[in-house]
Amino acid sequence: MQNVRIKNISKTYGEKQVLSKLSKEFPAGETTVIMGASGCGKTTLLRILLGLEMPDNGEVIGMPEKVSVLFQEDRLCEDVSTYENIALVLERKRTHAQKEAQKHRVEQEAAQVGITAEDLKQNVMELSGGMRRRIALLRALLYETDCVILDEPFKGLDAATKEIVMQYVKEKVAGRTTFLVTHEQAEADFFGGNIWKLPQENKNENDE
Secondary structure, three states: OOOOEEEEEEEEOOOOEEEEEEEEEEEOOOOOEEEEEOOOOOHHHHHHHHHHOOOOEEEEEEOOOOOEEEEEOOOOOOOOEHHHHHOOOOOOOOOOHHHHHHHHHHHHHHHHHOOHHHHHHHHHHHHHHHHHHHHHEEEEEHOOOOEEEOOOOOOOOOHHHHHHHHHHHHHOOOOOOEEOOOOHHHHHHHHOOOEEEOOOHHOOOOOO
8 A cells, every 4th residue: 555645736616716735645554534614625625536526736646446435425225225235345245155154244244333134124215314324334344445435424323323333433444544524523533643624715615
């Protein structure tokens, strides 16, 4: 793994300057928490890192091709079960024994964030917002990559559930290059020392 770098990144939408000449190096294998006021360009920056948006100026260096992502929206497949949503990112197993072993693994991982085997059988349309968020997060974290991007991963979770899920996430991203966006200082402090606050001058009311 190599460090990810952004160099003089700028992005404008119409007359609105969202990001202005941002440069930063992100250490490989560590979590960087990105903070800032709502609308300062956090999500735009993540989209540029992912190649979903092109900067007007500047470049991204060292970003892996294979990245695991949790967007602000859960982006679940509505017409299949909770388990099938998670299994989409897992290696396809051929034999019955392999499939059962994989199912057992998913059940074990899900249990760590308060999701039961019965919950995994349900259609995601039947789940609460907090449950759907945990499913989307599980799917992102079980996808085997060296780089993880999490945009507001704990939104919609009650305090008790958040505490459990935050600990699970911290364990699962250990050793992986991780970008985590949050508005909450307590969440940032929990994940440790690499906290980067985007400058206020990037603020744009159309960006989260």
